Amino acid sequence: MITYRDAAPADGAILGGIARATFIETFGNLYSLEDLTAFVNKGSDAAYADELADPDIAVRFAEAGTAQVGFAKIGGLKLPADEHGASADAAELRQLYIYRPWHGVGIADVLTDWAKDAARARGASELWLSVFTDNHRARRFYARHGFAEVAPYEFMVGKQADVDILCRAML
Template identity: 45%
Template sequence: MRNPTVADAEAIAALMADCFTATFGSLYDPADLASFLDALTVERWRAELADPAFAFLLAEDDGAAVGFAKLGPHALPVTPAGAMIELRQLYLRGSQQGSGLAARMMDWVIATARARGAGELFLSVYVDNHRARRFYERYGFEEIGIYTFMVGNHADEDHLMRLAL
């Protein structure tokens, strides 16, 4: 695992598209899925990788990108009690699930959030992604509300979750 650079934008973009499609692609009309993924441009990834408001972790296996995590500033419809940060994405290829890599990534997420002075860590997770929700609950995240997550023109219901740091 390492902190990626702007040069890793293409690998992260491809990993995001692959993981999102593998996990959720069957839920959407192809046009909605394409619209969502097309908005995640390599240029956008480069800008976020260069922006100190974001923190990234890239997980690799034999030099190939297999997962990533991204922390970012307040964007979800939550009212923090103080300093906060959001887990914007945590994706891992299916071949790596159950390997312990997700736990090591989450340890980095929490440590990085604390190191940046956050007292709260927020995320959203698709209501029917029970595996991810159980994973976050093991770390002490609690549901605090519902959030509408748009994929193209399709509205999904996500659980908003919070972890007090």
């Protein structure tokens, strides 16, 4: 049985651990060790704890028993979406990460619905995200949840630039 709970500042190590592990699990083979290390080191446990203390950030965990198996994080829009017509009240789905063994059981659907509801409750009229161009599974998932692909976006992992796609869902 999967349960959900809001994260607290004391959850920085949990959030950081999931974020680093799931990024490596999903994308680790795409980067040099130097670039991958530089990227994941930016997401220290202390940095995630600081984010969780920021009232602009909200995180929801998915839990199987007492183990956290995924999360979604929203906040104010930081992506370069202004040039693509982003509204002043736009929010951003900054991360949606789930451990691979838990893919396909509905967790991502629940967390995406939570992200949209939480953004709407904050007064946002739209929710933006970026997704890796070659992550076709995620692109299909977001399309099913009403996210339209808007424009390419350069996402840096260390010194390597990847092409992501900016996506927007109207709330």
